[in-house]
Amino acid sequence: MSETTSQMNIKLTVNGEAHEVTCEPRALLIHVLREDLNLTGPHIGCETSHCGACTVDLNGKSVKSCTLFAAQADGAEITTIEGIANPDGMHVLQEMFREHHGLQCGYCTPGMITRAYRLLEENPAPTEEEVRFGMSGNLCRCTGYQNIVKAVLAASDQMAAQKEAAE
Amino acid sequence: MKDEVQTPEDRSAKLKGLGTSRRRVEDARFTQGKGNYVDDLKLDGMLFGDFVRSPYAHARVKSVNIDAAMALPGVIAVLLAKDLEPLSLHWMPTLAGDKQMVLADGKVLFQGQEVAFVVAEDRYIAADAIELVEVDYEELPVITDPFKALEPDAVTLREDIAGQTEGAHGARRHDNHIFLWEEGDKEATEQVLSEAEVVAEEMIYYHRTHPCPLETCGCVADMDKVNGKLTLHGTFQAPHVVRTVASLLSGIEEHNIRVISPDIGGGFGNKVGVYPGYVCSIVASIVTGRPVKWVEDRMDNLMATAFARDYHMQGKISATKDGKITGLWVHVTADHGAFDACADPTKFPAGFFHICTGSYDIPVAYVGVDGVYTNKAPGGVAYRCSFRVTEAAYLIERMIEVLAIELGMDAAELRSKNFIRADQFPYQSALGWEYDSGDYHTAWDKALKAVDYDGLRAEQAAQLEAFKRGETRKLMGIGLTHFTEIVGAGPVKNCDILGMGMFDSCEIRIHPTGSAIARLGTISQGQGHATTFAQILASETGIPADSITIEEGDTDTAPYGLGTYGSRSTPVAGAATAMAGRKIRAKAQMIAAYLLEVHDGDVEWDVDRFVVKGAPERFKTMKEIAYAAYHQPIPGVEPGLEAVSYYDPPNMTYPFGAYICVMDVDVDTGECDVRKFYALDDCGTRINPMIIEGQVHGGLTEALAIAMGQEIAYDEIGNVKTATLMDFFLPTAWETPNYETDYTETPSPHHPIGAKGVGESPNVGGVPAFSNAVMDAFRPFGLRHAHMPHDHWRVWKIARDLGLHS
Numbered sequence: 009m010s011e012t013t014s015q016m017n018i019k020l021t022v023n024g025e026a027h028e029v030t031c032e033p034r035a036l037l038i039h040v041l042r043e044d045l046n047l048t049g050p051h052i053g054c055e056t057s058h059c060g061a062c063t064v065d066l067n068g069k070s071v072k073s074c075t076l077f078a079a080q081a082d083g084a085e086i087t088t089i090e091g092i093a094n095p096d097g098m099h100v101l102q103e104m105f106r107e108h109h110g111l112q113c114g115y116c117t118p119g120m121i122t123r124a125y126r127l128l129e130e131n132p133a134p135t136e137e138e139v140r141f142g143m144s145g146n147l148c149r150c151t152g153y154q155n156i157v158k159a160v161l162a163a164s165d166q167m168a169a170q171k172e173a174a175e
Numbered sequence: 176m177k178d179e180v181q182t183p184e185d186r187s188a189k190l191k192g193l194g195t196s197r198r199r200v201e202d203a204r205f206t207q208g209k210g211n212y213v214d215d216l217k218l219d220g221m222l223f224g225d226f227v228r229s230p231y232a233h234a235r236v237k238s239v240n241i242d243a244a245m246a247l248p249g250v251i252a253v254l255l256a257k258d259l260e261p262l263s264l265h266w267m268p269t270l271a272g273d274k275q276m277v278l279a280d281g282k283v284l285f286q287g288q289e290v291a292f293v294v295a296e297d298r299y300i301a302a303d304a305i306e307l308v309e310v311d312y313e314e315l316p317v318i319t320d321p322f323k324a325l326e327p328d329a330v331t332l333r334e335d336i337a338g339q340t341e342g343a344h345g346a347r348r349h350d351n352h353i354f355l356w357e358e359g360d361k362e363a364t365e366q367v368l369s370e371a372e373v374v375a376e377e378m379i380y381y382h383r384t385h386p387c388p389l390e391t392c393g394c395v396a397d398m399d400k401v402n403g404k405l406t407l408h409g410t411f412q413a414p415h416v417v418r419t420v421a422s423l424l425s426g427i428e429e430h431n432i433r434v435i436s437p438d439i440g441g442g443f444g445n446k447v448g449v450y451p452g453y454v455c456s457i458v459a460s461i462v463t464g465r466p467v468k469w470v471e472d473r474m475d476n477l478m479a480t481a482f483a484r485d486y487h488m489q490g491k492i493s494a495t496k497d498g499k500i501t502g503l504w505v506h507v508t509a510d511h512g513a514f515d516a517c518a519d520p521t522k523f524p525a526g527f528f529h530i531c532t533g534s535y536d537i538p539v540a541y542v543g544v545d546g547v548y549t550n551k552a553p554g555g556v557a558y559r560c561s562f563r564v565t566e567a568a569y570l571i572e573r574m575i576e577v578l579a580i581e582l583g584m585d586a587a588e589l590r591s592k593n594f595i596r597a598d599q600f601p602y603q604s605a606l607g608w609e610y611d612s613g614d615y616h617t618a619w620d621k622a623l624k625a626v627d628y629d630g631l632r633a634e635q636a637a638q639l640e641a642f643k644r645g646e647t648r649k650l651m652g653i654g655l656t657h658f659t660e661i662v663g664a665g666p667v668k669n670c671d672i673l674g675m676g677m678f679d680s681c682e683i684r685i686h687p688t689g690s691a692i693a694r695l696g697t698i699s700q701g702q703g704h705a706t707t708f709a710q711i712l713a714s715e716t717g718i719p720a721d722s723i724t725i726e727e728g729d730t731d732t733a734p735y736g737l738g739t740y741g742s743r744s745t746p747v748a749g750a751a752t753a754m755a756g757r758k759i760r761a762k763a764q765m766i767a768a769y770l771l772e773v774h775d776g777d778v779e780w781d782v783d784r785f786v787v788k789g790a791p792e793r794f795k796t797m798k799e800i801a802y803a804a805y806h807q808p809i810p811g812v813e814p815g816l817e818a819v820s821y822y823d824p825p826n827m828t829y830p831f832g833a834y835i836c837v838m839d840v841d842v843d844t845g846e847c848d849v850r851k852f853y854a855l856d857d858c859g860t861r862i863n864p865m866i867i868e869g870q871v872h873g874g875l876t877e878a879l880a881i882a883m884g885q886e887i888a889y890d891e892i893g894n895v896k897t898a899t900l901m902d903f904f905l906p907t908a909w910e911t912p913n914y915e916t917d918y919t920e921t922p923s924p925h926h927p928i929g930a931k932g933v934g935e936s937p938n939v940g941g942v943p944a945f946s947n948a949v950m951d952a953f954r955p956f957g958l959r960h961a962h963m964p965h966d967h968w969r970v971w972k973i974a975r976d977l978g979l980h981s
Contacts, residue, residue: 032299035299039298042214042215043217046217047208048208048212048214049207049208049209049210051212051214051389051390051440052214053389053440053473054899054900055472056473056899056900056901058899058900058901059389059905061389088208089206089207090207090208092207092208098203098207102206105202105206106199106202106206107198109198109199109865109866109868109869111202111206112701112869112873113438113700113701114201114202114204114205114206114210114438114440114701115210115212115388115389115440115441116389117205117206117210118208121206139908140908141908141909143907143908144909145907147389147905147907148389148908149387149388149441149443149873149905150441150701150869150873151876152872152873152874152876152911152914153872153876153907153908153911154872154911154914155869156908157908
């Protein structure tokens with residue numbers, strides 16, 4: 009019960025910024041992000057870790073923040089959709105989702121892009137099949153995925169081209 | 176001026192008007208996590224409301240004890256039916272003319288029904304309090320089968336209307352009967368069937384499912400007691416209707432209610448209705464004087480708000496021996512659940528199900544639909560379709576297949592033989608519709624050619640032989656569909672919801688420097704209205720789409736409209752947009768003529784300007800005209816450049832399409848893989864091909880889900896077996912195929928720009944295409960029909976029952 013529940017202090021680094029949050033041990037990470045830190049980019053779609061709308065990047069892994077206690081993330085480095093963009097403009101994934109019509113209602117989009125970001129970090133040149141498998145923890149009800157897959161593959165190409173140009 | 180040397184084509188391209196795959200203006204905020212959905216809203220002092228829900232499908236509520244819950248720190252209130260009764264809000268009217276309990280009034284009628292509304296400081300405390308509310312239930316017999324519900328000794332579910340022999344849609348013949356709705360000529364149809372050379376008959380169940388948008392339903396009610404104004408933010412597909420209904424229910428005058436639909440995370444019909452959560456939030460905000468948020472969790476959503484389908488359809492179709500269809504007879508037993516809360520136009524309790532003659536010239540037909548109460552959730556919404564159109568399309572496209580089996584005929588040829596011909600439009604159907612335009616043969620032939628239909632059939636035959644020789648355990652199925660939709664509800668003369676006529680609206684204001692804002696009575700849930708409506712206006716007014724802001728969803732600023740569902744935005748609000756643009760242009764013509772010192776009739780429209788006839792070097796651009804409209808005195812003309820249009824469509828629109836699916840079916844595992852899917856859509860004039868293609872991809876994927884596994888299933892005591900995404904099938908990127916899209920373009924003759932709407936076509940046409948493919952694979956082994964969804968287990972059972980495992 010809340011009157012007897014102890015509060016705890018946790019430390020999170022979110023999008024490069026250090027935060028100290030006081031919350032109940034049972035507080036879910038998604039609620040702490042959305043309600044305490046006002047990062048409403050990650051969304052809640054199912055509460056059972058099926059839909060991936062709440063996906064954030066936690067210590068270099070894609071994590072569904074609706075089924076993780078904030079306490080479990082104590083000390084973690086977290087990136088949300090709000091932290092994906094580069095200081096000098098949108099991340100190429102964000103641009104490619106727009107260019108290839110990889111979103112409609114936008115509700116799954118923050119989770120999709122956050123997941124795609126980690127996928128391309130792990131596998132910079134995925135095949136279509138690898139994208140489809142790698143994104144299968146994120147559900148979309150609008151697009152039928154075809155344009156999402158196209159967007160991720162296009163982003164992969166662009167990132168490779170940028171990297172090549174930089175070298 | 177630089178643009179004087181530009182060709183009309185250059186100038187036209189700059190507008191990004193009709194036919195342009197314009198990139199979406201919505202995407203910048205969505206891709207950066209800056210969308211504004213209802214659960215993102217955080218108001219000072221906001222409370223959180225949540226429901227105590229019934230674990231039983233049918234039970235008497237003997238007592239409710241809220242003492243322990245109220246004693247929990249942070250709990251502000253627990254509302255029960257008796258608290259709402261003095262306000263006459265313990266029941267509410269449904270959109271279908273029935274009434275529905277807001278909170279359990281003496282009994283519960285489905286699992287998940289709202290029993291008490293807990294209001295607390297935050298969602299965790301509300302969840303704790305729900306556990307502390309003690310409800311004493313006495314279980315009653317449960318009916319989840321609509322046929323059993325109509326048996327003479329069946330228990331009465333709706334005691335509140337027991338014995339009433341008249342309902343909102345005519346006579347009731349049993350306490351669990353809601354209505355019998357009929358269309359067509361029963362006697363003549365039965366006569367034709369009795370004399371027919373060939374009759375095919377089948378019982379086809381279109382199972383219960385759910386729209387399941389990724390964002391659930393929710394709202395924030397904010398009663399400002401100082402100025403007496405209620406603001407209701409919520410996931411509303413029809414914000415203006417919600418305002419009117421809220422006013423009628425609460426007694427608050429309509430000008431003191433502001434309904435705001437912010438960004439909506441998908442709707443698909445789930446967000447049309449009025450739900451107990453909205454009513455309870457409003458009451459709780461009035462009682463507490465604080466904003467109250469209510470947001471469903473996924474289980475609430477799947478169990479309680481807005482199921483779809485659940486139609487048991489008995490079909491009989493007759494034909495001559497050579498395959499000319501002579502008649503269609505259909506009877507539907509429609510399971511509406513505990514309350515009749517279908518979101519259909521009021522005069523159509525079975526929606527537009529009588530579009531079930533489909534794309535075919537059927538001389539005589541009859542449809543009867545019996546609506547029935549059961550111990551299941553209320554709803555019956557149009558899940559990504561116009562009202563009951565996907566049921567109708569499934570029925571006819573299955574009946575065609577069954578008839579083809581009966582006749583021993585190729586199903587593509589049978590379709591072609593019976594299509595309404597292009598020269599028959601406008602076509603009067605046997606069930607009362609006037610189809611506006613179509614060219615089915617052209618679309619069909621294009622589709623068959625695109626997939627090399629004959630080649631596919633040859634490949635299928637070869638694979639069948641290989642199967643029989645034991646070289647493969649996979650069968651190949653070819654699923655055909657030619658669907659005709661009916662969308663764009665609708666003409667006010669016959670389409671209304673609770674007396675509210677189904678027109679729509681657009682209000683446009685041109686700014687002095689030649690940019691503009693337009694507001695509409697609709698609301699986007701992902702369809703990209705802010706992008707496409709600006710394109711319509713760009714073509715009509717010559718103002719670049721990039722210079723036009725589109726706003727929807729705030730009833731204080733937007734003109735009154737009936738909202739977005741049933742693919743009505745483009746046919747109705749899109750028409751209003753074009754008409755408002757034309758009013759702008761009419762005034763601009765007078766201004767241009769004055770500025771050019773010629774008569775009104777001496778100037779003509781040219782992309783983005785009026786030019787003097789015969790002297791194209793003399794012109795005024797819309798940008799120049801806009802400035803003059805505000806800042807130059809023009810005799811006899813009011814300053815300003817604004818227009819509003821309320822559009823009452825003269826008819827529905829009838830988009831159509833030809834879909835072909837090739838499926839590989841593993842008889843040992845029941846797995847079905849889509850090898851190929853070709854979708855040709857004809858939605859009339861195409862506004863934004865990129866968005867159309869996206870709509871088709873998405874609708875097909877929803878169709879894939881419905882056909883192949885998605886259902887709301889109940890056990891015999893009314894437990895919902897599919898209340899989480901663990902059990903309720905939403906395909907991932909892994910299961911979803913790539914789709915090939917194509918089109919023909921047959922404009923609607925009565926729509927100002929000829930557009931028909933497309934968002935729902937892929938669901939309407941997709942379900943029979945996937946389903947027909949599965950069953951086509953088994954046709955050589957004698958399968959006539961098997962009920963959806965075709966999940967692995969059920970497909971495996973088909974193979975087993977046909978003896979394919981031995």
